[in-house]
Amino acid sequence: MSYLSISHITKQFGDTVVVDDFNLDVEKGEFVSFLGPSGCGKTTTLRMVAGFEIPTAGRITLDGADITEKAPNQRNVGMIFQSYALFPNMTVAQNIGFGLGVRKEPKEMISQRVEEMISLINLEKHANKYPYQLSGGQQQRVSLARALAIHPQVLLLDEPLSALDAKIRVSLRAEIRAIQKKLGITAIFVTHDQEEALSISDRIVVMNAGLMEQVGTPFEIYNFPQTQFVANFVGSLNTANAEVSDPVKGLVNVNGVQFITASDIKSRKKGDAIRVSVRPERFSFVSEEKKDNVLDCVIENITFLGSVVRIQVRIGEAKFNMDTFNNPFLDLPKIGSKEQVTCSKEAVLVLDE
Amino acid sequence: MTTSSVSSTVVIKPPATRKRWESWLIFVVVSLYFLIPLGATFYWSLRGEKDVLGFEAYRKLFADTNFLPAFSESIVNAIATIMLSLLIVVPTAYWVTLRLPKLRPVVEFITLLPFVIPGIVLVFGIIRLYSRPPLLLTATYDSSRVLLICVYVALSFPYMFRSVDNGLRAIDVRTLTEAAQSLGANWPAILFKVIFPNLRVALLSGALLTFAIVIGELTIALYMAQHTLGPYMANLTRSKVYEPSAMAIVAFAITWAAMGIIDFVGRGSSRHAQMIDTD
Numbered sequence A: 001m002s003y004l005s006i007s008h009i010t011k012q013f014g015d016t017v018v019v020d021d022f023n024l025d026v027e028k029g030e031f032v033s034f035l036g037p038s039g040c041g042k043t044t045t046l047r048m049v050a051g052f053e054i055p056t057a058g059r060i061t062l063d064g065a066d067i068t069e070k071a072p073n074q075r076n077v078g079m080i081f082q083s084y085a086l087f088p089n090m091t092v093a094q095n096i097g098f099g100l101g102v103r104k105e106p107k108e109m110i111s112q113r114v115e116e117m118i119s120l121i122n123l124e125k126h127a128n129k130y131p132y133q134l135s136g137g138q139q140q141r142v143s144l145a146r147a148l149a150i151h152p153q154v155l156l157l158d159e160p161l162s163a164l165d166a167k168i169r170v171s172l173r174a175e176i177r178a179i180q181k182k183l184g185i186t187a188i189f190v191t192h193d194q195e196e197a198l199s200i201s202d203r204i205v206v207m208n209a210g211l212m213e214q215v216g217t218p219f220e221i222y223n224f225p226q227t228q229f230v231a232n233f234v235g236s237l238n239t240a241n242a243e244v245s246d247p248v249k250g251l252v253n254v255n256g257v258q259f260i261t262a263s264d265i266k267s268r269k270k271g272d273a274i275r276v277s278v279r280p281e282r283f284s285f286v287s288e289e290k291k292d293n294v295l296d297c298v299i300e301n302i303t304f305l306g307s308v309v310r311i312q313v314r315i316g317e318a319k320f321n322m323d324t325f326n327n328p329f330l331d332l333p334k335i336g337s338k339e340q341v342t343c344s345k346e347a348v349l350v351l352d353e
Numbered sequence B: 001m002t003t004s005s006v007s008s009t010v011v012i013k014p015p016a017t018r019k020r021w022e023s024w025l026i027f028v029v030v031s032l033y034f035l036i037p038l039g040a041t042f043y044w045s046l047r048g049e050k051d052v053l054g055f056e057a058y059r060k061l062f063a064d065t066n067f068l069p070a071f072s073e074s075i076v077n078a079i080a081t082i083m084l085s086l087l088i089v090v091p092t093a094y095w096v097t098l099r100l101p102k103l104r105p106v107v108e109f110i111t112l113l114p115f116v117i118p119g120i121v122l123v124f125g126i127i128r129l130y131s132r133p134p135l136l137l138t139a140t141y142d143s144s145r146v147l148l149i150c151v152y153v154a155l156s157f158p159y160m161f162r163s164v165d166n167g168l169r170a171i172d173v174r175t176l177t178e179a180a181q182s183l184g185a186n187w188p189a190i191l192f193k194v195i196f197p198n199l200r201v202a203l204l205s206g207a208l209l210t211f212a213i214v215i216g217e218l219t220i221a222l223y224m225a226q227h228t229l230g231p232y233m234a235n236l237t238r239s240k241v242y243e244p245s246a247m248a249i250v251a252f253a254i255t256w257a258a259m260g261i262i263d264f265v266g267r268g269s270s271r272h273a274q275m276i277d278t279d
């Protein structure tokens, strides 16, 4: 049995089902992210692990013990909030020592642990400051130290970086990941930022409207999305309406243009309406390399995005974005010119709705 | 205003100065509105002795054997009111914030009722209700006093609830409570180590407002035949010339001291204010 096991969890508030049959096994030391749009039930699921909500159905076990209905203060779980939630009346050191204090640990042991934690987050100079005297990033590090001080069995983080500005967000997420690896602690991280989830996690659970859409490594989630929702939510995606023209050979017709796909469409019939999806970076110009699909197109628009140049092309009647890496010697086509783009058949996805 | 004067000094400056003039004028007028009656009262209170200015009226006031008992009775009433009110309001407000946020408008409305019902209506209603069995509370002076304190507790609700509620909103009780819980704290630890310390200023300001109300209250105490400061002062006005003014100044000084304490304690923990500012 795995370390943390969430099995068949359902949560209802009144008549609304907020989390529906959630199943997840987390190994010890694993870093799992819950990713999904606002309101999909990420926080609710996390709060059930923390004990702030009791599931309507299902069980949660941690290290072999059933904790489904245990009070939050009886579980050994560290929680990090988006708003830091430091105690304003206590200094950094007092905040970090709070959990051990209420457990009536001996004084010397507390101060030793507090010191250890403060050096872990590199805030030695700020031990006696109050939360309001710290920046957001520092406050969130204190909150991390405070949660870790009690040697929690699981660390739960609910959008811990959302209140911070972009630079700090990236550096603090690396720091959180480094500390998590160093201590070998099991962590669940909630976010609605796909880049954050992709960069920090061992595994990602993509959620939508209370349901788990897909569970997998960041690599699997990005490259092999199993549903239309996952493909759309993680990374950018071109989607076009199409019609099956040969289910066995994998041929589909997008507004009169033939595409070949590697997705399994054998169960569909000729003439079925489907949708095809292609990630923008999977297209390239024929001049560079020729792949399964070679498509005539017209250049519609070119947008410079820094490291990437996004080119909008019209293939038949459908418009697609194509991303190509920027370099100073890039030879960009003119708007309105006729070109040929290419992509592999694996790049053309036909996904479950 | 100040930023625009940087770009073109000549044109912009006159309105800017006029603006400052206007605000000074308003400030002076408003100050006079408060200061003139106060000064006049003070001046009047100093004329207790014929042809000389002095503190004779104050001396007489403190020498009156009824003054200090009335004063101390009011203070005891005020303290009892504050205690009871805190005991009722803090847990209620905490629980409403934490668990029953939907009930907030209802609770808020209930706490506002003392504003809606005039004191004179309230007192006759109370006397009618509590002057016959099974709730005979107006029979003796002491039971009436208990009743009076209970009424004061109700009168303090609008102020107390608002102060405590503001204090609770300023600290995100819900998240702090959950943070403390996940760190292993039980209810007493959460309340006494996290919630109360962060509500200090709010509790104090609610308490002092309550204090001010109870000290000055007249109507209800009068009709319930209580010998508190309000009826004493009213009586004084009828029979004496200078002492009521002295009394008013003393009452004013007490209120002022109370405000001073709020300010002092508030400054001591100005970190709350800063914390809210930077958010």
Ligand SMILES: Nc1ncnc2c1ncn2[C@@H]1O[C@H](COP(=O)(O)OP(=O)(O)OP(=O)(O)O)[C@@H](O)[C@H]1O
Pocket: A013, A018, A036, A037, A038, A039, A040, A041, A042, A043, A044, A045, A192
């Ligand atoms: N206590 C509650 N009572 C009723 N409904 C609730 C309660 N808590 C959450 N919900 C509802 O449950 C749904 C899921 O909420 P949840 O907070 O889990 O979403 P989330 O995925 O964390 O979203 P976000 O990214 O915005 O934080 C929402 O529609 C929300 O309105």
Ligand SMILES: [Mg+2]
Pocket: A042, A043, A044, A158
């Ligand atoms: Mg959430």
